[in-house]
Every structure is written in structure tokens, then in C-alpha cells.
Amino acid sequence: MTQELVFLFIGYAVIWVLLFGYLVFITGRIRGVRDAVRDVRHELDAQRQETAE
Amino acid sequence: MGLLGTALRRRAVGQPPLFGWRGLIVYAALLVLMSAALYMIFIYAPAERVQGDAHRLLYGHVAVAWLAFLAFGIVAFASVMYLWRRNPRWDSLAVASAEVGVLFTTLTLISGSVWGRHVWGVWWTWDPRLTTTLVLWFIYVAYLALRMYIDNVDTRRRVAAIFGIVGVVDVPIVWYSVEWWRSLHPVQSVTRAGLTAEMVLTLVVTVVAFTVFCFVLIRQRYLLERASDEGEGLRDIVRNRNDVLRQTGAPSAPEAGE
Amino acid sequence: MTDAPEPAGAPAPEPLKNRLMSGKFLFVGGALAAALGFLIWTATQGAAVYYHTVSELHAKGDEIQGQLVRVNGIVVDGSIQEESANGIIRFEIEDATGVLPVEFRGSPPDLFGYAEEDKYSDVIAEGRLLGTGVFEARNLIVKHGPEFEPREIPAQ
Numbered sequence: 001m002t003q004e005l006v007f008l009f010i011g012y013a014v015i016w017v018l019l020f021g022y023l024v025f026i027t028g029r030i031r032g033v034r035d036a037v038r039d040v041r042h043e044l045d046a047q048r049q050e051t052a053e
Numbered sequence: 054m055g056l057l058g059t060a061l062r063r064r065a066v067g068q069p070p071l072f073g074w075r076g077l078i079v080y081a082a083l084l085v086l087m088s089a090a091l092y093m094i095f096i097y098a099p100a101e102r103v104q105g106d107a108h109r110l111l112y113g114h115v116a117v118a119w120l121a122f123l124a125f126g127i128v129a130f131a132s133v134m135y136l137w138r139r140n141p142r143w144d145s146l147a148v149a150s151a152e153v154g155v156l157f158t159t160l161t162l163i164s165g166s167v168w169g170r171h172v173w174g175v176w177w178t179w180d181p182r183l184t185t186t187l188v189l190w191f192i193y194v195a196y197l198a199l200r201m202y203i204d205n206v207d208t209r210r211r212v213a214a215i216f217g218i219v220g221v222v223d224v225p226i227v228w229y230s231v232e233w234w235r236s237l238h239p240v241q242s243v244t245r246a247g248l249t250a251e252m253v254l255t256l257v258v259t260v261v262a263f264t265v266f267c268f269v270l271i272r273q274r275y276l277l278e279r280a281s282d283e284g285e286g287l288r289d290i291v292r293n294r295n296d297v298l299r300q301t302g303a304p305s306a307p308e309a310g311e
Numbered sequence: 312m313t314d315a316p317e318p319a320g321a322p323a324p325e326p327l328k329n330r331l332m333s334g335k336f337l338f339v340g341g342a343l344a345a346a347l348g349f350l351i352w353t354a355t356q357g358a359a360v361y362y363h364t365v366s367e368l369h370a371k372g373d374e375i376q377g378q379l380v381r382v383n384g385i386v387v388d389g390s391i392q393e394e395s396a397n398g399i400i401r402f403e404i405e406d407a408t409g410v411l412p413v414e415f416r417g418s419p420p421d422l423f424g425y426a427e428e429d430k431y432s433d434v435i436a437e438g439r440l441l442g443t444g445v446f447e448a449r450n451l452i453v454k455h456g457p458e459f460e461p462r463e464i465p466a467q
Contacts, residue, residue, distance in 0.1 A: 003421065004107040004171055011110045011167040012094075015117060015160050019266060022156055026273045033280040040287055044294070051298075099461035103422060103429050108459060172431075173452050174420025180361055188349060195342050202338070216343060235361045235383075237435060239457040246457050 083269060086262035093255040110168040112256050115241075116263040117160040122224050124154030124267065125193065132217035135210060141282060144210040147217050148200065149274035151193050153267060158190045173237060181230040182238035189227055192220040206285070362435050365409040368446075376440050383454065384411060386425065386432040404434060415448040423453050431455045 094112045101108030127150040135143035165183070170176045177183065196216050203209035231240045248256070362381035363371075384404030391402040400415045413436050424430025437450035 002106075004105050007167050007171040008106055008109055011164045012113055014163050014167070015113050018156065018160060019270070023266075023270060023273065026270070026277055030273065030277045030280055033277065033284055037280060037284045037287060040284075040291060044287075044291060047294075047298075102460045102462050103431060103455070104459075105462070111459065172420075172422055172455065174423070175450065175452055178452060188346065192346050195346055199342075219343075219347070237361065237452060237454055239455060242457045247460050249461050252459065252461070 079265075079269060083262070083265050086258070086265055090255075090259040090262040093258050098252055098255040099249065104172055107168065107171045110164055112259040113263075114161065114164040114168060115256060116260045117157045117164060119260060120263055120267040121154050121157035121161050121189070122228070123264070124150045124157055124271070125189070125221050125224055127271070128154060128193070128196075128217045129221035132214035135214045136218075141210065142279070144214065145275050145278040145282065146271075147214065148197075148278050149271050151196050151217065152274055153270045155190065155193045155197065156270070157267065158186065158193070162186060162190065178237060180237040181234040182227065182236050185223060185227045185230045189220075189223045192223055196220060365404060365406045365411045368411065368440060369409045376442060379437070379439060381435050381437050381452075382411065382446060383433070383435045384409075386423075386434055388425065391424070404436065411446050412444065413446045413448050415451050417451075419451050420453045422455075423451060 090112070094109050098109060098112070100106055128147050131143045131147035131150060134140075135147060162183075165186075166176050169178075196213060199216060200209055200213050203212060228241075230236060231238055362383040363375075365382060365384040368375060368380070368382050382404070384406050387403040387405050387410065391400065393400050398416055398418075400417075400419060401412065402415075403410050403412050405411070415436070415438075422431045423434060424432065426432045431453045433454040433456075435452040435454050436446055436448035437452065438446060438448035440446050
């Protein structure tokens with residue numbers, strides 16, 4: 001492989017890896033945050049019912 | 054949070070993170086566009102007279118640089134809209150675009166550095182275009198850092214919006230740097246570039262593919278920000294409630310983390 | 312983001328919080344001012360250009376001798392001489408009105424050469440002008456325009 005091809009592949013590999021990595025990371029975090037929010041909301045609703053009774 | 058908050062919360066929770074029918078179409082289109090761009094960059098586009106295959110870095114480099122500019126433009130627009138309307142959704146759009154913009158600026162600097170190492174012979178030099186681009190990167194990293202330093206949510210949004218509007222001043226400076234000052238970096242010129250039809254088509258497809266990718270990233274980051282905002286609001290509710298419950302001796306709810 | 316923001320309708324924050332906030336503002340404001348200052352500084356330093364031309368270097372004469380500067384010119388046809396024994400490359404660069412002999416130790420960029428050989432002959436040398444009139448380059452940077460043309464014959 002010539003040197004220009006090495007630089008070419010490094011350049012594009014960095015672009016693809018960072019873009020896809022960021023997409024996967026963000027999408028995973030959305031799930032995590034939403035799960036946490038949902039749990040707390042359920043807990044809160046359950047408590048509200050208890051205190052109402 | 055009131056009525057507006059309830060409406061926003063519904064919206065943030067009701068939408069899955071780009072799955073289902075619409076998500077499938079978007080991701081399929083993205084896959085097709087990215088594959089097409091990949092094929093065109095590496096096989097369809099001809100080798101360049103002097104640079105040979107290294108010139109293929111042009112397509113990706115130009116695309117990510119353009120999207121960095123676009124993302125910071127969106128930050129400025131969303132910041133203006135936030136200051137005008139005070140709707141937290143504009144603020145979320147601004148954060149999302151700023152983070153994606155920093156990512157694309159990073160990619161611009163890295164791809165440019167690799168290309169420069171081969172063609173110019175150096176990884177980095179303090180040329181006006183490179184220097185102003187690095188300043189652009191620092192401005193929006195500072196923007197993101199600034200947001201972490203301000204606890205009060207309204208102050209944070211307001212200060213960030215002002216910063217987001219001021220920061221975008223560097224975008225035209227980066228663009229015109231190669232015309233205003235002597236630089237190593239070539240000027241951007243479609244007319245002088247002498248690109249063949251194949252090269253232009255490859256550039257167009259690559260730019261379109263990366264633009265779609267950029268919008269997907271901004272959308273996902275926006276949804277994350279909306280969910281985080283909701284968690285922050287909920288945590289306040291839980292804390293207030295726990296304070297009340299503690300006084301009456303009732304068990305308290307767990308506090309929402311991030 | 313470990314601290315909760317003030318809940319809506321909460322009483323005014325205590326003075327300590329205020330002091331901390333203003334400290335943060337000072338820090339962040341300072342960072343902003345520094346970034347903008349750097350921006351303006353880079354934007355206005357017209358005197359410290361990225362590179363000089365050969366003619367400008369000659370016009371400055373002795374005053375620029377020994378200073379670390381960049382100089383741009385086109386490689387003169389047939390002037391490149393490589394001394395493989397000690398790894399020194401000698402060549403001349405020129406602009407419209409001047410010629411400058413350059414000496415460089417090291418391996419030049421891949422695309423450095425003559426235009427007729429499909430290389431870039433536009434070059435920026437980073438280094439010092441010696442008393443002998445020779446420019447001692449510690450770095451060679453190849454410069455090129457925005458022109459991109461396909462290869463006529465596929466290189467095989």
C-alpha cells in the first residue's frame with residue numbers, strides 16, 4: 001500500500017468511526033435517561049396514590 | 054413547569070428515538086446515501102493529476118467542514134429564537150447543534166491534518182485558515198463547558214444563547230480567511246478548481262449524505278437534551294415533595310439521576 | 312450537572328450562592344474574552360503575515376537575518392540538487408523579481424518537485440536567512456492552488 005492510500009484510509013476511518021460512534025452513544029443515552037425518568041415517574045405516582053389513601 | 058412543560062414532556066417521551074416507520078425510512082436512506090458516497094469517493098471519482106488517490110480526502114473534508122458551519126449557524130439561529138420566544142426547545146436545539154458542530158469541526162481538523170501531512174508535508178501549521186478553524190473549535194467547546202458551569206437553568210440558557218450568537222462571528226472569518234490573508238490553505242473555488250463532472254457529482258452526493266447524517270445526529274442529541282431537561286424538572290418535583298414528606302415522616306421517593 | 316437548579320418560584324438564592332455564581336461568570340467571561348481577543352489578534356496582525364515573498368525578504372535585507380521566518384516562492388527549473396551523502400537538498404526559489412537559494416536538511420514532502428513532473432513547485436520554506444544569502448530551511452511546506460484535475464492516463 002502506498003503512503004497516499006494509508007493517509008486516505010486513516011482520514012476516512014476517523015470520520016466514520018467518530019460519526020457512527022457518536023450516533024450509537026447518543027441513542028444509547030436517550031434510552032438510559034428515558035428509563036430513569038420513567039422509573040422515577042412511576043415511583044412518584046405510586047407514592048401519590050399512597051399518600052392520597 | 055406548568056402547561057407548557059407538560060406538553061413538552063409528552064412530546065419528548067411520546068417519541069421513540071428514531072425507530073418505527075419514519076426512523077426506518079431515514080436510516081435506510083442514510084445507509085444508501087453513505088454507501089453511494091463511499092463507492093463514489095473510492096472508485097467512481099478519478100485519481101487527481103498530482104495528488105493521486107490522496108485527493109479523495111477532498112470530498113469528506115469539504116463535507117464535514119460545511120456541516121460544521123451549518124451546525125454553528127443553527128446554534129446562532131436557535132439562540133436568537135430562544136432569546137425571543139424563551140421556549141426551552143430552542144435552547145435544546147442550540148446545545149444539540151453545538152455539540153454536533155464541535156464533532157464536525159474535530160473531523161474537519163483531523164481529515165485536514167492527515168491530508169496536509171501528505172500534500173503539504175506537515176500535520177499542522179499556523180496558517181490563517183487552520184488557526185481560525187481551531188479558534189472556532191475552542192469557541193464552541195467553551196460554549197459547552199460554560200453550560201456545565203451555570204446551575205440556574207434560566208441563566209444558563211440565556212448566557213449560552215448570547216455566547217452562541219457571538220461565537221458564530223468566527224464562521225465568516227474562517228470562510229474568508231484564505232482571501233483576506235496569505236495562507237497555505239487553498240481558497241474554496243468551484244470555478245477555479247477544474248473539477249470534472251464525476252468529481253462534482255461525487256462531491257454533491259457526499260455532501261448530501263453527510264448532511265442527512267448531521268441532521269440525524271442533531272435530532273438524536275436534541276431528543277437526549279429534551280429527556281435530560283425532563284429529568285431535571287422531575288428531580289426538582291421529587292426534591293420538593295421529599296422535603297414535604299420528610300416533615301410528615303412519610304417514606305421519600307428516589308431522586309432522579311442523569 | 313450534579314446540583315439541582317433552583318426550583319421555579321423558589322426564594323432568592325443566598326449570598327454565598329451569588330458569590331459563587333459571579334466567580335463562575337468571571338471565569339467563563341474571562342474565557343470568552345480570551346477567545347475573542349485571540350480571534351481579533353489573529354485577525355488584525357497584518358504585519359505578521361503567514362509568509363513573506365522572496366522579494367520582500369530581500370527588501371528587508373539585514374534586519375531579517377537570523378530570524379525565524381517563512382518565505383514563499385516557485386522552485387527554479389533544474390535547480391534541485393540532492394547531496395545524498397549528508398542528506399542536504401539545495402535549490403532556488405523565485406518570485407517575479409527575486410531569486411533565493413535554499414538549503415534543507417531532511418526528506419522533502421512527497422509532492423515537492425517540478426511542475427512538469429506533476430509535482431508542486433510552489434513551496435514555503437520555514438527557517439533563517441544566513442549572512443551568506445542562503446536561506447537555511449528547517450521545514451519545507453508544499454503549497455498548491457485549488458485546482459484539481461483528473462489524471463490523463465490512469466497510473467498503473
